[in-house]
Amino acid sequence: MFHKYLLFITLFFSATLFSWAQRIEGRIVDERSMGLPSTTVVLFSSQDSTMINGATTDENGYFQISTSPGSYYIIVSFVGYDENVVGDIKVGDKPVELGTIEMTPSALSLSEVEVVEKKEQMELKLDKRVYNVQQDLSNIGSNAAEILDNIPSITVDVEGNISLRGSGNVRILINGKPSGLVSAGDMESLRQLMGDQIERIEVITNPSARYDAEGEVGIINIILKEEKRKGVNGSFEVTGGYPDNYRAGFNLNYRRQKINFFAGASAAYSRFPGGGSSYQSFFNSDTTYAFEREQYRERGGVGGNFRTGADLYINDKNTLSISGLISLSDDNNTVDLDYRDYNEENILTQTVDRFQDEQEDELTLQGSIQYRKTFDKEGKEWTVEFQYIDDDDSELADISEFSSSGDTLYQRSSNVEDQRNILIQSDFIVPIGEDGKFETGIRNTFRRIDNVFLVEEMDANGSFQALPGFDNDFTFLENIYAGYVMYGNEKGPWGYQLGLRLEYSDISTELISTNQVNRRDYLNLFPSAHFTYKIKKNNTLQLSYSRRLSRPGFRSLLPFSSFSDNRNLRLGNPNLDPEYTHSMEAGYLFYFNRGSLLGSAYYRYRTGVIERITTVDSEGISYRLPVNLAVENAYGIEFNMSYDVNEWWNVNTNFNFYRAITEGQYLDQELYRDALTWNNRTTSKMTVFGDIDIQLSLDYQAPEQTTQGRRRAITVVDFGATKDIWNKRATITFSVRDVFNSRRWRSETFGEDFFFETDFQWRARQFLITFNYRLNQEPKRGGDRGSQGGGMDDM
Numbered sequence: 001m002f003h004k005y006l007l008f009i010t011l012f013f014s015a016t017l018f019s020w021a022q023r024i025e026g027r028i029v030d031e032r033s034m035g036l037p038s039t040t041v042v043l044f045s046s047q048d049s050t051m052i053n054g055a056t057t058d059e060n061g062y063f064q065i066s067t068s069p070g071s072y073y074i075i076v077s078f079v080g081y082d083e084n085v086v087g088d089i090k091v092g093d094k095p096v097e098l099g100t101i102e103m104t105p106s107a108l109s110l111s112e113v114e115v116v117e118k119k120e121q122m123e124l125k126l127d128k129r130v131y132n133v134q135q136d137l138s139n140i141g142s143n144a145a146e147i148l149d150n151i152p153s154i155t156v157d158v159e160g161n162i163s164l165r166g167s168g169n170v171r172i173l174i175n176g177k178p179s180g181l182v183s184a185g186d187m188e189s190l191r192q193l194m195g196d197q198i199e200r201i202e203v204i205t206n207p208s209a210r211y212d213a214e215g216e217v218g219i220i221n222i223i224l225k226e227e228k229r230k231g232v233n234g235s236f237e238v239t240g241g242y243p244d245n246y247r248a249g250f251n252l253n254y255r256r257q258k259i260n261f262f263a264g265a266s267a268a269y270s271r272f273p274g275g276g277s278s279y280q281s282f283f284n285s286d287t288t289y290a291f292e293r294e295q296y297r298e299r300g301g302v303g304g305n306f307r308t309g310a311d312l313y314i315n316d317k318n319t320l321s322i323s324g325l326i327s328l329s330d331d332n333n334t335v336d337l338d339y340r341d342y343n344e345e346n347i348l349t350q351t352v353d354r355f356q357d358e359q360e361d362e363l364t365l366q367g368s369i370q371y372r373k374t375f376d377k378e379g380k381e382w383t384v385e386f387q388y389i390d391d392d393d394s395e396l397a398d399i400s401e402f403s404s405s406g407d408t409l410y411q412r413s414s415n416v417e418d419q420r421n422i423l424i425q426s427d428f429i430v431p432i433g434e435d436g437k438f439e440t441g442i443r444n445t446f447r448r449i450d451n452v453f454l455v456e457e458m459d460a461n462g463s464f465q466a467l468p469g470f471d472n473d474f475t476f477l478e479n480i481y482a483g484y485v486m487y488g489n490e491k492g493p494w495g496y497q498l499g500l501r502l503e504y505s506d507i508s509t510e511l512i513s514t515n516q517v518n519r520r521d522y523l524n525l526f527p528s529a530h531f532t533y534k535i536k537k538n539n540t541l542q543l544s545y546s547r548r549l550s551r552p553g554f555r556s557l558l559p560f561s562s563f564s565d566n567r568n569l570r571l572g573n574p575n576l577d578p579e580y581t582h583s584m585e586a587g588y589l590f591y592f593n594r595g596s597l598l599g600s601a602y603y604r605y606r607t608g609v610i611e612r613i614t615t616v617d618s619e620g621i622s623y624r625l626p627v628n629l630a631v632e633n634a635y636g637i638e639f640n641m642s643y644d645v646n647e648w649w650n651v652n653t654n655f656n657f658y659r660a661i662t663e664g665q666y667l668d669q670e671l672y673r674d675a676l677t678w679n680n681r682t683t684s685k686m687t688v689f690g691d692i693d694i695q696l697s698l699d700y701q702a703p704e705q706t707t708q709g710r711r712r713a714i715t716v717v718d719f720g721a722t723k724d725i726w727n728k729r730a731t732i733t734f735s736v737r738d739v740f741n742s743r744r745w746r747s748e749t750f751g752e753d754f755f756f757e758t759d760f761q762w763r764a765r766q767f768l769i770t771f772n773y774r775l776n777q778e779p780k781r782g783g784d785r786g787s788q789g790g791g792m793d794d795m
Contacts, residue, residue, distance in 0.1 A: 022066065022067065022068070022069065022091050022092070022093065022094065022095055022096070023064050023065065023066050023067075023095045023096070023434075024043065024064070024065045024066075024067065024072070024074070024089060024091065024095075024096045024098065025062070025063070025064050025065075025095060025096065025097050025098065025378070026041075026062070026063060026097065026098035026099060026100070026101055027057075027060070027061045027062050027063070027099070027100050027101065027378075028041070028057050028061045028063065028076055028078070028101050028103060029061055029100055029101070029102050029103070029316075030081075030102070030103055030105075031102065031103075031104070031105065033100070033102070033316055034061075034313060034316055035057070035059070035060040035061025035062070035316065036057060036061045036078055036081075036103060037057055037058060037059040037060070037061060038056055038057060038078075039056065039057040039061065039063070039076060039077070039078040039103070040054065040056055040076070040077045040078065041054060041055050041056070041057065041063050041065065041074055041075075041076050042054040042074065042075050042077075043065050043067060043072050043073075043074050044072060044073055044074070044075065045070065045071070045072060046070075046071040046072055046073055046087070046088075046089075047070075047071065052067055052072065053065050053066065053067050060374055060381075062378055062379070067091060068091070069091050069092050069093065070091055071088075071089070071090055071091075072089045072091065073085060073086060073087035073088070073089060074086050074089065074098075076101060076103065078103055080105060080231075081103040081104060081105055082103070082104045082105075084101060084102075084103055084104070086098060086101060095434065128202045128203060128204045128205075129202070129203045129205075129598075129640065130200050130201075130202050130203075131151050131200060131201045131202075131203070132199075132200050133147050133151075133198050133200060133201055140196075140720065140722065140733040140735060140768075140770045140772075143193055143247075143268075144193040144198060144222060146737070146763075147198065147201070148162060148201070148220070150697075150699075150718070151201060151203070151681075152640070152654030152656070152681040153165050153203070153638065153654060153656050153679070154203070154220070162220070163217075164203065164205070164217045164218060164220065165205070165217050165602070165636065165638070165656060165658060169215060169216035169217060169550035169579060169581075169610075170215050170216070170217050170218060170219070170220055171211075171212060171214045171215030171218070171219045171220070172219075172220045172221075172222070173219060173220070173221045173222070174221075174222045174223075174224065175221075175222070175223060175224055176221055176223075177368075177385075177387060177423065177425075178387075178389070178421060178423060178445065179325075179366065179389070193222075193266070193305065193327075196235065196237040196249055196251065196266070196772065197224055197225055197249065197251060197264050197266060197307075198222060198223070198224060198225070199223045199224060199225045200223045201220065201221070201222050201223070202219075202220070202221040202223065203218065203219075203220055203221075204218050204219040204220075204221065205217065205218040205583075205585060205600075205602070206218060206528075206530075206544040206545070206546050206583055206584075206585045206602075207219050207528070207546060207548075208486060208497060208499050208528045208530060208546070209484040209485070209486050209499025209500055209501040209526065209527070209528045209546075210427070210439060210441065210484055210486060210499065210501075212443070212482070213482075213501055213503055213524070213526040213547070213548050213549050214548070214549065214550065214551060215548060215550060216548055216549075216550045216579060216581040216583070216604065216606060217581075217583075217604070218583075224264070224307070225251050225264065231254070231255065231256070231776060232252070232253070232254050232775065232776060233252075233253050233774075233775055233776040234250060234251050234252035234253055234774075234775045234776075235250065235251050235772055235773065235774045235775065236248075236249075236250045236772070236773045236775070237249050237250070237770060237771070237772045237773075238770070238771045239768055239769070239770045239771075240768070240769050241766055241767055241768040241769070242766070242767045243271055243272065243273055243764060243766070244269065244270055244271040244300070245268075245270045245271075245272075245766060245768065246268065246269045246270070247266060247267070247268040247269075247270075248266070248267055248268075249264065249265060249266030249267070250263075250264065250265060250266075251263075251264040252264070252775075257313075258312065258313040258314070259310055259311070259312055259313070260310065260311040260313070261308075261309075261310045262308065262309055262310070263306075263307070263308040263309075264306070264307050264308075265304065265305065265306040265307070266304050266305055267302075267303075267304035268302070268303055268304060269300075269301070269302050270300040270301070271298055271299075271300040271301075272298065272299045272300050272763050272764070273296070273297070273298050273763075273764050274296075274297050274298070274299070274760070274761050274762050274763055274764060275294075275295045275296040275297050275760070275761060276295055276744070276745075276758065276759045276760030276761055277292065277293065277294050277295065277758075277759050278292070278293045278295075278756060278757060278758040278759070278760075279291075279292050279293075279756070279757045280292075280293070280567075280620075280622070280754065280755070280756045280757075281754065281755050282616060282620050282753060282754050283752075283753045283754065283755075284618065284753060287344055288344040289341070289342060289343055289344060289620065290341075290342045290346070291339050291340060291341045291342065291567075291620070292339070292340045292342075293337060293338070293339050293340075293565075293567075294337070294338040295335065295336070295337050295338075295565075295760070296335075296336045297333070297334065297335045297336070298333070298334050299331065299333045300331060300332075300333075301329065301330050301331035301332050301333075301360075302329070302330045302331075303327075303328060303329030303330065303331070304327070304328065304329075305325065305326060305327035305328070305364075306325070306326050306327075307323065307324065307325040307326075308323070308324055309321065309322055309323030309324065310322055310323075316374075317373060317374045317375065318371075318372070318373050318374075319371070319372045319373075320369070320370070320371055320372075321368075321369070321370040321371075321372070322367075322368070322369050322370075323367070323368050323369075324365075324366065324367045324368075325364070325365070325366040325367075326363075326364065326365055326366075327362075327363075327364040327366075328361075328362065328363045328364070329360070329361065329362045330359075330360075330361050331359070331360040331361075332357070332358070332359055332360075333356075333358045333360060334355070334356065334357050334358070335355070335356045335358075335564045335565070336353075336354075336355050337352075337353070337354040337355070337564075337565060338351065338352070338353055338354075339351065339352040339353075339354070339567070350403055350404045350405050351403065351404045352401060352402070352403045352404070353401070353402050353403075354399065354400070354401040354564075354565070354566070355399070355400050355401075356397050356398070356399045356563075356564040357397065357398050357399075358395055358396065358397035358398075358564070359395075359396050359397070360393070360394070360395045360396075361393070361394050362391070362392065362393040362394075363391070363392050364389070364390070364391045364392075365389070365390045365391075366387070366388070366389045366390075367387070367388050368385060368386065368387040368388070368423075369385070369386050370383060370384065370385040370386075371383065371384045371385075377430070377431060378431065379429065379430075379431040379437065380429065380430045380431060381428075381429050382426075382427070382428045382429075383425075383426065383427050383428075384425070384426045385423070385424075385425045385426070386422075386423070386424055387421075387422070387423040387425075388420075388421070388422055388423075389419070389420070389421035389422075390419070390420055390421075391417075391418075391419040391420075391421075392417070392418050392419075393416075393417045393418075393419075394414070394415070394416045394417070395413075395414070395415040395416075396412075396413075396414050397412060397413045397414075397563070397564070398410075398411075398412050399411040399412060399413065399563065399564070409457070409458075410457070410458040411455060411456065411457045411458070411467075411563065411566075412455075412456050412464065413453075413454065413455045413456075413470075413562075413563045414452070414453070414454050415451070415452075415453050415560070415562075416451070416452045416453075417449060417450070417451045417452075418449070418450045418451075419447070419448070419449045419450075420447070420448045420449075421445065421446070421447045422445065422446040422447075423443070423444070423445050424443070424444045424445075425441065425442070425443040425444075426441055426442055426443075427439065427440075427441035428440050428441060432487075432489075433489070435489050435490040435491075436487065436488065436489040437487070437488050437489070438485075438486070438487050439484075439485070439486040439487075439499075440483075440484065440485045440486070441483065441484055442482065442483045443480075443482045443483070444479075444480065444481050444482070445478075445479070445480045446478075446479050447476075447477070447478040447479075448475070448476070448477055448478075449475070449476040449554055450473070450474075450475050450476075451473070451474040451475075451476070451558060451560075452473050452474075453470065453471075453472060453473075453474065453558075453560035454466060454470065454471050455467045455470035455471070455563050470560065470563070471513065472511050472512065472513045472514060472559070472560070473511070473512035473513060474509065474510070474511055474512070474558055474559065474560070475509065475510045475512060476507075476508075476509050476554050476557060476558075477506075477507065477508045477509075478505070478506075478507045478551075479505075479506040479507075480503060480504070480505055480506075481503070481504045481506075482501060482502065482503040482504075483501070483502050484499060484500065484501040484502070485499065485500055486498065486499035486500075486528075487499075488530075493533055493534040493535075494531070494532070494533055495531070495532040495533075495534075496529070496530065496531050496532075497528075497529070497530040497531075498527075498528070498529050498530075499527070499528040499529075500525060500526070500527050500528075501525070501526040501527075501528070502523075502524075502525055502526075503523075503524055503526065503549075504521070504522075504523045504524075505520070505521060505522050505523075505524075505551065505578075506519075506521045507519070507520045507521065507551065508520070509557050509574045511559070511574075516574075518574045518575060520577065520578075522578070524549060524580075525547075526546065526547045526548065526549070527545075527546070527547055528544070528545065528546040528547075529543075529544065529545045529546075530542070530543070530544045531543040531544070539588070539589070539590050539591075540588075540589040541586070541587070541588055541589075542585075542586065542587040542588070542589065543585070543586050543587075544584070544585050544586075544587075545582075545583065545584050545585075546583050547580070547581070547582055547583070548580075548581045548583060549578045549579060549580050549581070550578060550579040550581070550610070551578045552573075552576035552577075552578065552610060552626070555572060556572050556573065556576055556610065556626045557572050557573065557574050557576060558572040559571060559572050559573075559574060560572070566621070567620065567621055567622065568621075568622050568624075569621065569622070569623050569624070570612075570624045571623055571624065571625050572625075572626065573625055573626050573627060576610060576626060576627070576628060577608055577628050578608065579606055579607065579608045579609055579610055579628075580606070580607050580608060581604055581605065581606045581607075582604070582605045583602070583603075583604050584602065584603045584604075585600055585601070585602040585603075586600065586601050586602075587599065587600040587601075588600075594643055594644040594645075595641065595642045595643035595644055596641070596642050597639070597640070597641045598639070598640045598641075599637070599638070599639050600637070600638045600639075600640075601635070601636070601637050601638075602635065602636055602637075602638070603633075603634070603635040604632075604633075604634045604635070605631075605632075605633055606631065606632040606633075606634070607631055608628045609628070609629055609630045609631065609632045609662060609664065610626050610627065610628055610629065611626065611627065611629045611630065611662075611664075611707055612624045612625065612626050613625055613626075613627055613629065613666050613671070613707070613708065614708055614749050614751065614754075614756070615667070615751070616751070616753060616754045622754070622756070627666055629662075629664035629665075629666055629671060629707070630662045630663050630664025630665075630671065630707075631662070631663055631664070632660055632661065632662045632663075633660070633661045634658060634659065634660040634661070635658065635659060636656060636657055636658025636659065637656075637657050637658075638654070638655065638656045638657070639653075639654065639655045639656075640653075640654050641653050641654075648686055648687040648688070649684070649685070649686045649687075650684075650685050650686075651682070651683070651684050651685075652682070652683045652685075653680065653681070653682040653683070654680065654681050654682075655678065655679075655680050656678060656679050656680075657677075657678040658676075658677065658678070659674070659675065659676045659677075660673070660674075660675045661673070661674050661675075662675075662707055664707070669751075669752070671707045671708065672707075673705050673706060673707045674705065675704050675705040675706070676705075677701075677702045677703065677704040677705075678702045679699075679700060679701040679702060680698070680699075680700050681697065681698070681699045681700075682697070682698050683695060683696070683697045683698075684696050684697075691723060691724060692721060692722070692723045693720075693721065693722050693723075694719075694720070694721045695718075695719070695720045695721070696717070696718075696719055697717065697718040697719075698715070698716075698717055699714075699715070699716040699717075699718070700713070700714070700715050700716075701713060701714040701715075706747070706749075708749050708750060708751060709747060709748040709749040709750055709756075710747065710748055711745070711746070711747045712746040712747065712748075714742070714743065714744070714745070714746075715740075715742055716738050716740075716742055716743045717738070717739040717740055717742075718735070718736065718737050718738065718739065719735065719736045719739050720733060720734070720735035720736075721733070721734050721735070722734075726773075729773065729774055730771065730772060730773045730774065731771075731772045731774075732769070732770070732771050732772075733768075733769070733770040733771075733772070734768070734769050735767075735768045735770070736765065736766070736767055736768075737765065737766040737768070738763075738764075738765045738766065739765070740765075741761075741764060741765040743761060743762070743763065744759055744760065744761045745758070745759075745760050745761070745762070746758065746759045746760075
């Protein structure tokens with residue numbers, strides 16, 4: 001047990017930390033001379049066979065191992081191949097090039113090979129944190145939106161908005177690029193993506209120049225599964241839950257000779273109940289009145305997606321990859337609102353019942369093609385990619401309202417949105433000297449969204465007439481042209497990476513019926529700098545800086561809103577400008593005998609901060625409108641720790657303490673907040689009775705002051721238990737999300753003439769049972785603990 005633990009720790013050190021004096025280099029290939037990715041290469045001392053260091057090969061089969069002068073041998077191992085021993089390796093004052101090492105297929109079938117490596121829930125890498133979502137038992141059977149809500153430092157609020165480290169300006173990508181699942185900024189689409197299709201989620205808090213400058217606090221990158229092992233392998237998963245939550249899906253992969261084919265699909269039926277209450281009071285110069293609101297809603301329906309693709313290995317230096325995605329949903333969403341109106345003497349004057357029945361249909365099509373070329377020089381490569389996304393979404397709702405006074409109201413609304421996205425990207429990487437690397441690339445994105453919004457009300461004659469201000473066509477055009485250069489190198493214990501990105505943004509909105517055109521264009525430079533210093537073998541100091549921007553999203557610019565609650569309207573603002581952020585971060589990465597600790601301190605300075613401001617009119621209707629409000633200074637400290645109490649018990653915890661000071665003005669009103677708050681997620685995972693894993697997670701978010709009020713604390717507990725069956729070919733999992741049904745958003749909002757108090761639950765407690773069957777695969781859970789990380793990898 002101990003030697004496996006030591007192996008994983010050693011591999012991590014060699015792949016992520018800048019290390020010793022010289023390198024041993026080579027390439028591992030199969031019988032067709034194709035590079036073997038993820039192959040394990042372990043270095044031993046020839047004198048006493050002591051394990052010295054190790055590495056895993058990159059996607060082209062190349063590896064590097066750093067060590068001090070001496071005599072060594074290596075053992076190369078890969079699933080489905082015989083071990084290969086290369087001896088008599090002499091290391092002096094120059095790098096050692098071993099050349100090409102060919103592996104021989106093993107006589108054992110893949111199904112007979114037991115994989116014992118275990119990934120931790122969180123891996124700490126020099127430029128990102130990686131969350132292996134299947135290692136968190138509460139994620140099994142969940143969709144992508146639910147999984148994001150389960151990751152430390154990420155929160156999903158009552159309206160489905162995702163934030164990182166307390167800020168909602170975060171860029172969400174799938175496989176490193178925009179996707180039809182999130183391109184419109186609608187997180188509802190992520191509910192169609194089942195968790196069993198997700199390999200890992202990367203959180204990049206200070207991205208380099210190779211990434212889009214979009215996103216104040218960084219990037220959340222969802223990596224989907226794609227196996228590249230030979231033969232046929234895959235998995236099948238079925239989930240049943242209460243309230244209604246039924247899902248089924250599969251992932252299959254087939255690789256032979258010069259083609260790797262993959263496919264995945266999922267289908268789901270769900271009904272998610274939620275609701276809450278609110279109290280709203282209004283103070284005018286001549287009167288005071290209030291109302292209470294009880295809300296019950298249910299969302300969900302039938303949906304699913306299918307994705308497929310192939311990697312064509314033209315030869316050992318040229319690869320063509322093609323992939324496609326289709327996602328569709330047919331949802332029925334209902335909202336039942338009960339109002340109780342009170343006069344200035346707090347006497348009940350009337351009750352109103354308002355009910356909305358909405359049919360929401362969405363179809364997303366996505367296709368991409370990528371060409372990748374490598375060269376004789378190790379690490380030199382060129383990639384070109386084209387991607388197209390087509391997304392159609394329609395929301396049609398019937399609304400009825402009945403009051404105790406006898407008044408009856410019938411309304412209907414339609415919101416139809418068509419979106420087209422095109423991405424063209426090319427990147428070139430070339431090594432310089434022994435440790436240097438130069439990168440450059442271009443990226444162009446073109447997006448068009450046409451939105452038709454209409455609210456109608458039945459008149460006395462039984463005919464529907466358009467409501468003034470809620471009848472228009474809206475067109476959104478966004479063209480982004482970008483290019484970047486980067487250079488990185490290592491000098492002894494020092495490592496650095498410097499980059500510069502240039503982006504030109506051409507954005508326009510148009511209200512067709514009223515002929516209102518609003519155009520914004522801006523040219524910006526975005527520098528980035530990353531430094532690392534290896535203090536000693538197990539300690540690394542990291543420093544980074546980047547300048548970023550947050551363009552207002554489509555839904556923030558869209559003037560229209562949902563009309564389910566006609567007393568509380570959420571609007572957009574076509575006049576929004578982008579936010580700009582200077583972001584700095586320092587981190588200290590430390591490994592000890594039983595775990596790891598990463599401490600980070602960060603600071604962000606933002607200008608043009610966009611916040612939603614609540615205003616009320618004389619009739620008691622509130623409006624939430626985004627405006628470029630303020631300047632903000634935010635800083636914080638974050639700790640991530642993984643600790644193996646013993647061989648069967650692991651604890652993983654994350655603390656984030658931060659303070660945000662916001663100063664602004666809107667409609668002659670000074671708006672200020674000084675928010676000092678913190679959050680924590682702690683997970684305890686135990687293996688009992690030899691082969692049953694149980695997990696208990698605690699998620700706590702402390703109270704936080706907002707610009708116009710405050711949000712109260714939230715405490716959530718999740719539970720999961722899992723067991724392998726059928727000779728480890730299948731796994732059954734039972735989980736409870738939100739054990740105490742306590743995931744409730746409670747807030748207070750106030751101004752000079754109003755006070756609101758709200759208590760809302762977006763999703764009720766969930767009970768889930770999941771069955772997963774693996775075809776020619778071993779479970780990715782179980783085995784030894786202690787693999788605390790891996791090598792630096794980029795999208």
